[in-house]
């Protein structure tokens with residue numbers, strides 16, 4: 001039997017999900033049909049229902065439906081609840097299961113693929129929008145010595161951290177708190193890279209050998225990445241590995257086995 005999966009969004013033509021999941025399926029010899037579904041806010045529920053009725057087993061969800069998918073799911077994972085967004089749905093006899101694999105995709109990219117230790121290190125997250133919300137809890141769970149969340153609108157950073165519940169060693173602050181702190185891992189979760197805006201990073205932002213990680217991909221060297229290099233970060237990464245990592249976690253949720261991300265990241269590069 002062919003397994004039917006899809007990604008739903010608007011726009012959707014740019015999505016790399018079919019390429020990723022088809023490559024994963026090939027690693028295991030799974031038969032998989034993976035399609036792109038374009039929906040509107042008006043017909044989102046109807047489009048997902050039809051896909052389930054036609055035998056669909058799971059779905060990735062991308063903008064602007066990550067909240068709508070949350071309302072649609074019958075059960076939610078804890079990480080989906082804290083992220084307040086869904087990127088993965090699994091359809092089964094027990095109903096519709098909703099999950100968010102973005103954060104674990106990022107953590108596995110940093111830890112397993114890039115080989116950078118998070119435990120007992122100093123982590124800086126810049127931004128408190130949707131992208132930061134998806135990664136905050138998994139990064140706290142990775143056990144850093146200190147995690148600082150900064151945002152242009154400082155109150156949003158405090159709200160986001162408070163929503164995660166008590167977390168030892170975690171703090172929120174204004175954007176300019178990033179200039180000092182000698183962080184081992186600095187993650188740009190703002191949309192500043194999309195508009196080439198420079199963030200107030202300084203030499204004091206980076207510990208020796210620090211990793212600077214931009215969650216965007218496919219935009220070459222962003223302002224954040226080139227600033228980080230100039231200011232002494234030891235390693236620079238875009239978010240392509242996170243994209244592949246979140247897909248690999250979705251795949252694991254559906255099939256119970258985790259694909260090898262290395263060859264797929266290499267293929268996309």
Ligand code: ATR
Nearest residue numbers: 127128129130131151152153156189190191192197
């Ligand atoms: P989404 O939820 O889709 O990620 P968002 O809520 O607009 O979008 O979040 C974008 C993030 O990038 C926010 O943290 C935003 O900061 P504010 O909360 O102060 O708006 C941040 N951001 C966007 N442009 C920025 C800029 N020029 N400098 C610093 N931060 C910026």
